[in-house]
Amino acid sequence: MSTLILPFRKKGLSGATGSVPLKSKGIKESKGYMTFQFFNYLMLASLAFLTLYPMWHVLIGSVSDGRALMRHSGFLLLPIGEVTLNAYRAVLQNPNIAMGYRNTLYILTVGIPLQVFVTSLGAYVLSRKTFGLRNAVMFFIAFTMFFQGGMIPMFLLVRDLGLMNNLLAVVLPFAVNAFNLIIMRTSFQAIPESLEESARMDGAGHFTVYARIVMPLSKAVIAVMVLYYGVGLWNGWFWASVFIRNRSLFPLQLILREILIINDLSSMTQGVSGDDMVSLTESIRYATIIVSTLPILTVYPFLQKYFASGVMIGAIKG
């Protein structure tokens, strides 16, 4: 039970994006295959469009003129009316958004280092082949992936720990993710043993090997962990809605929920005159989405390959 083995051939793992070399030169593709390829490109392009369009719509809507936007129907490919940043002004001046951002940043600065540190310690120990309790501890951890106590006992526990209305309540219960631990352990196992051995000859203990050899050699997997944990903390809303009742501690996602789902814009439109308010509501919602998703959207294209590589490392062997 302690191992989740996805039996891939090791050989191909490095190149998930690399294609299988099918085409040998000089062989002409059949007509049927050419037709298939045409539709294949078409389908994939449509999928890409379908995936991107909603975000594009929101982006364009957020800089469009509010009144024109209300009259508009159908697809939104280019800004309607005069390009304006009024919606952004309203969003950025809004104290709730700023507050949500602050609380979320606090969660990230406390959460990510803690999660990565604890996970890496566990991953280090479990990647040592000589560790006697390796399988027992692995079972202890892996079992929690398949069986959980449930929502209510978790709530009662956190309440009894006195963490209600404390932002640590959305960090501590999620300090280690078993899947992430397995990803990190797998990556540590790939570090050549000879490095550890020579350090040990020089009298280095495990703490030294961990801090001076393993961690410095694991920048890629640490980056993956920072991203995974970071995205999880940034996007989490459910437990925050359970544990955080005090409005001044709301993370960004809870503020977003008020604006986007519960559709309560009252806090957004203070100080805006009635007429403007109506015309601004839609573009404000759009601008809110952009402002709250921007951090991930801007870093994503550059880090995409790290994001994906985590899946690959984790998939080889748990």
Next chain:
Amino acid sequence: MRKKPPRSMSLPSRVKTGFLRDKELLLMLVPVVAYFFVFHYIPMYGATIAFRNYSPARGFAGSPWVGFVHFTRFFRSVYFERLMVNTILLNVLALVFGFPAPIILALLLNEIKTKWFKNSVQTITYLPHFISLVVIVGLLREFTITSGLVNDIRVFLGFRRIPMLQLPEYFRTLYVASEIWQTIGWNSIIYLAALSGVDSQLYEAARIDGANRWKQTLHVTLPGIQSTIIILLILRMGRMFTIGFEKIILMYNPSTYSVADVISTFVYRSGLLEMNFSFSTAVGLFNSVLNFAMLLLANRLSKRYSETSLW
């Protein structure tokens, strides 16, 4: 490199040598083990309040035992049938449509030889995985409200405007479709990795035997990634009864409860909003046990028929 203590030693002395040898490692393990103990195993023990009448003053261990009262109350409640039907239906739909989708995407991407095109499609389709559920459901709401784009298209096609998220008959479609939209790209990564691991000599051999592309896909590609598919299917089966309740909570409203309310959302409302702690824990535990049973069943079936299994 220090070795494990030899088997010939007696148990106590083996434990002792092992402890001395692993002392540093054990120390490093403390935070992780403490975390899993406190935040996973204590709640597991806490789940015993399903068989007790929980009182906050007495805690998990001190509350009096009452047996299966809460379970029988749930099985007899008017909600039981509706919750079971909704949970199973939503899961089966998500499985039937959602599970093959990334496999098909991976197979299609695998045929693409234009590198930039393939990379762009991948980059774009992975993206929604990182967008928060609140924003996803916010987008869904934005596009399906009566003045939204979906309704604009309906009008263009000659239908009338409808408030989709308020209508029970659209809930399942919207749930499953948005789920696929968000996860198809990301979930395809693992299959693409498996695809790139298929031995290219096999394709060569198949081609020499006269297999066309379709035949190659059928007889080389699919068998090549079969074990990956099975493992992921087993894991998916193990979550059969835990539908993504966070999304449902964001999506549903009293007018769609009839189709949207599933076991876990019921646990949420009854436990966290109405404070019926023991009763809702019983319902949640019933859910966990169902899940675990499904996982075991799927694993066993797979072991018997395909020799692939989790453990």
